[in-house]
Amino acid sequence: MDRVAGAGQGRVVRVNGPLVEIEGAEGLSMLELMALGPSRIAAETVAIAGTRATLQAYEYTGGLKAGDIASASGGELSGFMGPGMLGQVFDGLMRPLSSAPMWLGTGHSEAAAGTPALARYWTFVPTAAVGTQVTSGDVLGSVPESGAVIHRVLVPAGVAGELSWLAPEGALRGSDSVAVVAGRRVALTEPTPIRRPRPFRKRLTDAVPLHTGQRVLDLLFPLARGSAATVPGGFGTGKTMMLQQIAKWSDADVIVYIGCGERGNEMADVLDGFSQLEDSRTGRKLLERTVIIANTSNMPMMAREASIFSGIAVAEYYRDMGYDVVVIADSTSRWAEALREFANRNGDLPAEEGYPANLASALAAFYERAGRVTTLGGTTASITIIGAVSPPGGDMSEPVTTDSQRFVRALWMLDRDLAYSRHYPAVSWTGSFARDAVELGAWQAANGQPGWATRRARALALLTESDRLAELAEIIGLPSLPGPEQVLLLGGRLLRDGVLMQNALSPHDGYSSAEKGAALLDLVFDVVDACQRLVERGVAASTIESADFGPVLRAREECGPSDDAAVRARGAEVLAALEALQ
Amino acid sequence: MRGTNGVGPEPPGVTDGVLPLPALLGARISHSDIRELRGPLLVVGGAHGVGWDEFATIDLPGGAHRHGLVLEIDQDLATLQVLEGTDGMSLGGIGIRFDGRPLHVRVGEQWLGRVCNGRGEPLDGGPPIMGAAALPISGWPLNPVFREPPANPVLTGISVIDALMTLVQGQKLPIFSVPGMPHLTLATQIAAQAVSGGESFRVVFAAMGLTHADIAYVRDRLEQRSAGGELALLLNAADDPVIERILTPRIALTVAEHLAYTEGHDVLVVMSDMTSYAEAVREVSAARQEIPARRGYPGYLYSDLATLYERCGRVRGRKGSVTIVPVLTMPAGDITHPVPDLTGYITEGQIVLAPDVAARGIYPPVDVLSSLSRLMRSGAGKGRTREDHLEVAAQVMSALARARQAAELAELVGEAALSDTDRSYLSYRTSVEAGLFAQDPDEARSLDDTLGRAWAALAVLPDQELAMLPAAFLKRYLPQRSDRT
Numbered sequence A: 001m002d003r004v005a006g007a008g009q010g011r012v013v014r015v016n017g018p019l020v021e022i023e024g025a026e027g028l029s030m031l032e033l034m035a036l037g038p039s040r041i042a043a044e045t046v047a048i049a050g051t052r053a054t055l056q057a058y059e060y061t062g063g064l065k066a067g068d069i070a071s072a073s074g075g076e077l078s079g080f081m082g083p084g085m086l087g088q089v090f091d092g093l094m095r096p097l098s099s100a101p102m103w104l105g106t107g108h109s110e111a112a113a114g115t116p117a118l119a120r121y122w123t124f125v126p127t128a129a130v131g132t133q134v135t136s137g138d139v140l141g142s143v144p145e146s147g148a149v150i151h152r153v154l155v156p157a158g159v160a161g162e163l164s165w166l167a168p169e170g171a172l173r174g175s176d177s178v179a180v181v182a183g184r185r186v187a188l189t190e191p192t193p194i195r196r197p198r199p200f201r202k203r204l205t206d207a208v209p210l211h212t213g214q215r216v217l218d219l220l221f222p223l224a225r226g227s228a229a230t231v232p233g234g235f236g237t238g239k240t241m242m243l244q245q246i247a248k249w250s251d252a253d254v255i256v257y258i259g260c261g262e263r264g265n266e267m268a269d270v271l272d273g274f275s276q277l278e279d280s281r282t283g284r285k286l287l288e289r290t291v292i293i294a295n296t297s298n299m300p301m302m303a304r305e306a307s308i309f310s311g312i313a314v315a316e317y318y319r320d321m322g323y324d325v326v327v328i329a330d331s332t333s334r335w336a337e338a339l340r341e342f343a344n345r346n347g348d349l350p351a352e353e354g355y356p357a358n359l360a361s362a363l364a365a366f367y368e369r370a371g372r373v374t375t376l377g378g379t380t381a382s383i384t385i386i387g388a389v390s391p392p393g394g395d396m397s398e399p400v401t402t403d404s405q406r407f408v409r410a411l412w413m414l415d416r417d418l419a420y421s422r423h424y425p426a427v428s429w430t431g432s433f434a435r436d437a438v439e440l441g442a443w444q445a446a447n448g449q450p451g452w453a454t455r456r457a458r459a460l461a462l463l464t465e466s467d468r469l470a471e472l473a474e475i476i477g478l479p480s481l482p483g484p485e486q487v488l489l490l491g492g493r494l495l496r497d498g499v500l501m502q503n504a505l506s507p508h509d510g511y512s513s514a515e516k517g518a519a520l521l522d523l524v525f526d527v528v529d530a531c532q533r534l535v536e537r538g539v540a541a542s543t544i545e546s547a548d549f550g551p552v553l554r555a556r557e558e559c560g561p562s563d564d565a566a567v568r569a570r571g572a573e574v575l576a577a578l579e580a581l582q
Numbered sequence B: 001m002r003g004t005n006g007v008g009p010e011p012p013g014v015t016d017g018v019l020p021l022p023a024l025l026g027a028r029i030s031h032s033d034i035r036e037l038r039g040p041l042l043v044v045g046g047a048h049g050v051g052w053d054e055f056a057t058i059d060l061p062g063g064a065h066r067h068g069l070v071l072e073i074d075q076d077l078a079t080l081q082v083l084e085g086t087d088g089m090s091l092g093g094i095g096i097r098f099d100g101r102p103l104h105v106r107v108g109e110q111w112l113g114r115v116c117n118g119r120g121e122p123l124d125g126g127p128p129i130m131g132a133a134a135l136p137i138s139g140w141p142l143n144p145v146f147r148e149p150p151a152n153p154v155l156t157g158i159s160v161i162d163a164l165m166t167l168v169q170g171q172k173l174p175i176f177s178v179p180g181m182p183h184l185t186l187a188t189q190i191a192a193q194a195v196s197g198g199e200s201f202r203v204v205f206a207a208m209g210l211t212h213a214d215i216a217y218v219r220d221r222l223e224q225r226s227a228g229g230e231l232a233l234l235l236n237a238a239d240d241p242v243i244e245r246i247l248t249p250r251i252a253l254t255v256a257e258h259l260a261y262t263e264g265h266d267v268l269v270v271m272s273d274m275t276s277y278a279e280a281v282r283e284v285s286a287a288r289q290e291i292p293a294r295r296g297y298p299g300y301l302y303s304d305l306a307t308l309y310e311r312c313g314r315v316r317g318r319k320g321s322v323t324i325v326p327v328l329t330m331p332a333g334d335i336t337h338p339v340p341d342l343t344g345y346i347t348e349g350q351i352v353l354a355p356d357v358a359a360r361g362i363y364p365p366v367d368v369l370s371s372l373s374r375l376m377r378s379g380a381g382k383g384r385t386r387e388d389h390l391e392v393a394a395q396v397m398s399a400l401a402r403a404r405q406a407a408e409l410a411e412l413v414g415e416a417a418l419s420d421t422d423r424s425y426l427s428y429r430t431s432v433e434a435g436l437f438a439q440d441p442d443e444a445r446s447l448d449d450t451l452g453r454a455w456a457a458l459a460v461l462p463d464q465e466l467a468m469l470p471a472a473f474l475k476r477y478l479p480q481r482s483d484r485t
């Protein structure tokens, strides 16, 4: 891809951290990747004015001098995509970190060329017929990988015509050709630009739920496959824990986990944890369905900005094979900060809190890459995006939080007070929303869960009512409340502590099947109903209060993750005990 | 897992020669075309061939030296931040010699037992520190796939921390305080007492912006450990150059990384006060007329702090660890202030000191319910500390939350109107605070002592209130009824 010497070469004139200006490079195009100075620091072209161009460097620019050579690569920022990505860790520029050195200095960019997956042999099984007409998205063959995800080799976007040659079944290296379509060589692993959305046939609009295994989400604030959710919360409110739980337990085929400007220890934890846990649906290790993009907070800031797009590009790659993909981005605030940092250095006029004026449109463009679609190959597949937001000072009126809410279908707002009282996941039931709840209720009704929507409505009403009564009780004292209202207060507590709270670290409680969630909710409702009958019968509210509700509260921890039968059996016992109250 | 290229024990940039820094500098040409002086910034012309982030020595008339870092290159102009400030400088008579590389520091065991200023120059009358290798003070990011998740405790000998918010090797756990509280006493106590199981333990203490009285206290308190060759001390005083504080934690961490990953020690880095550090960052940013984010702090403060805090950790297949305890004072006690807020977003939990606890005469005045060590599970419990540790800690915490409710209720309705259970929680609170939390600033407690005290406090509560403790533990550890008061 290297150009003729001289063309596309310029010289560095200004260096201000990641902002580099060059002079004299002709024929540059926007987004073109450049290599700067002797250590060939990767940088992207973001503005061109005459013979001067502004670049955004993705690596530490220490030692870069005025006069250093800037050479064009002729291409855009791309990642090598092919078999062998699952279970791997990449940096923000899609370079495999497993083949990078222990200390990340500059210039390990060259390592990308030596991607282990390129050199390794894979077994290719052809399925297309030579001599037929094929178009973008058609399956040429497949490569079985270690996990449950079968790697499908597709005709690349923009390529169509006669399939004149197809590799026979057997061993191929990543860099080898698998096919020739309309005279174009198709390699098993192809460089793929990360910023360009990959085409699909059409967007689908019907709502199908993504089961996350987290009760407060699945029961109250559900998410449709192919939509987007945002999780704002101050530090320590449980964003990362919640996103990791979703990455572990949601019923997607492939997970892309983007650690964007967060902790290195968390990445080590994901790698470690996911390689030990098993996906109960496939019996394979969770790591074997996961691609990790790690650009920790101490890695170059601008690569954070790229990491988000790298993650989406990987997701689209698997979507096009026909899979349901979930993209986890922790945290989108760090990405927005990188945008701000560069805009400020570039002298752009700041809008709110120093963020560039295009912050909202950048966020919109990101979340819009979610979608449930018919792929070019004709299958149904989806990308669901879940992004954490880290508002400074926990201030939910800051720009990244408020802008993100406009472009997502679900908002899972984490509440500091809940977190501080160790109510995890600290999802606020007053501050959160799920725009597709009605459609998802219809899906549930059509798929064997007719009671889903009624349960949700009752749970939300009970939460609101018991919050209101709690405030009232603080003023007038609990004993002054009428019996039925005291029961509602009790019901609110059982619902919060016995259903919505979910201990991520517990083997039984970390994941919850839809049936177990429904059974737990029914248990609370049944107990509330039984208590109301007791009140009607004249039993004192204080007597009811002092009954032992331990079995209700402990059901989530003591019954297995999918053991709704055990929950229901427990319900029968509790109700019998209540009936005996005088 | 091991990479194929350049996996050495040291980050890139190691020089093997033993050439002292000044000799290297002397070889360079001197630039004297000073164009501008503004705040801590200096702009020099004719700086051909100078690289971004280079280190420079500034020669003043009369033979004095100052030091600078290159912040921007624009054609032949270089903008430097002058670490000692530009006070008293004028455009003429200055010569600048560029080092050809970012600031490096000599690392090695030679640091142990030494006392230096914030730039790493000896304050103890000893010779300059001449380690075998020189490393760039900014370090390099540790490849995440080489990280080993933190595990095993660092025991501080301070009950409230060891019992309820155990520090873990490779963790970063800050102390959030407010001016006037004994955070420096606590930080120094940790530095003086902390140990890790078995392996050799070393401490690097970096002071930033401390008063001379505080510095005298720190030196005195850490004297013994320093004399024992287990501790290095870097001291930037309140009246030392402000910008120099930008270097102090970086030098400390560079020394610590070498001690950990090359020499195999478990290293604790205590950094106090990070608020003073952040103010230095803000000052440079203001002088550069950058667009501020919140309260005048630059938008990159999060990333800047992360390049310090993220240098903690453990590495696969290597001995040694770097554990970081930053100390910071929250202006006006405001936890949403950018320094504590951004720190909280990077670190793995927090130890919060509260004036109302101090007012009750408890040292260390830790607000237990707002404090948390996120990694405690990896450092405590069976095989790490003691089998009952996690359960007992959970029970102490939950009983404390309940005791606080009881206390609030007692304020409303009077103690006499409380139920027996609620009253038992009030006496539990008194006993846990006096028996477990309160401790002398020079008292080091063993873990068994600490956990024994936790059990003794819990014994005040009726048996049915100890639901989080398995029967086997109750039998083994709970003081017998007859011993209870």
Ligand SMILES: Nc1ncnc2c1ncn2[C@@H]1O[C@H](COP(=O)(O)OP(=O)(O)OP(=O)(O)O)[C@@H](O)[C@H]1O
Residues within 6 Å of the ligand: A233, A234, A235, A236, A237, A238, A239, A240, A241, A242, A390, A424, A425, A502, A503, A504, A505, B344, B345, B346, B374, B375
């Ligand atoms: N579901 C949960 N079950 C048990 N503990 C939890 C849960 N969620 C959060 N926690 C506790 O809260 C702590 C902080 O959670 P987490 O790291 O997810 O916060 P965060 O919002 O990502 O914070 P930051 O913004 O600093 O990254 C965890 O270490 C854990 O102790």
Ligand SMILES: [Mg+2]
Residues within 6 Å of the ligand: A239, A240, A241, A262, A330
């Ligand atoms: Mg987090």
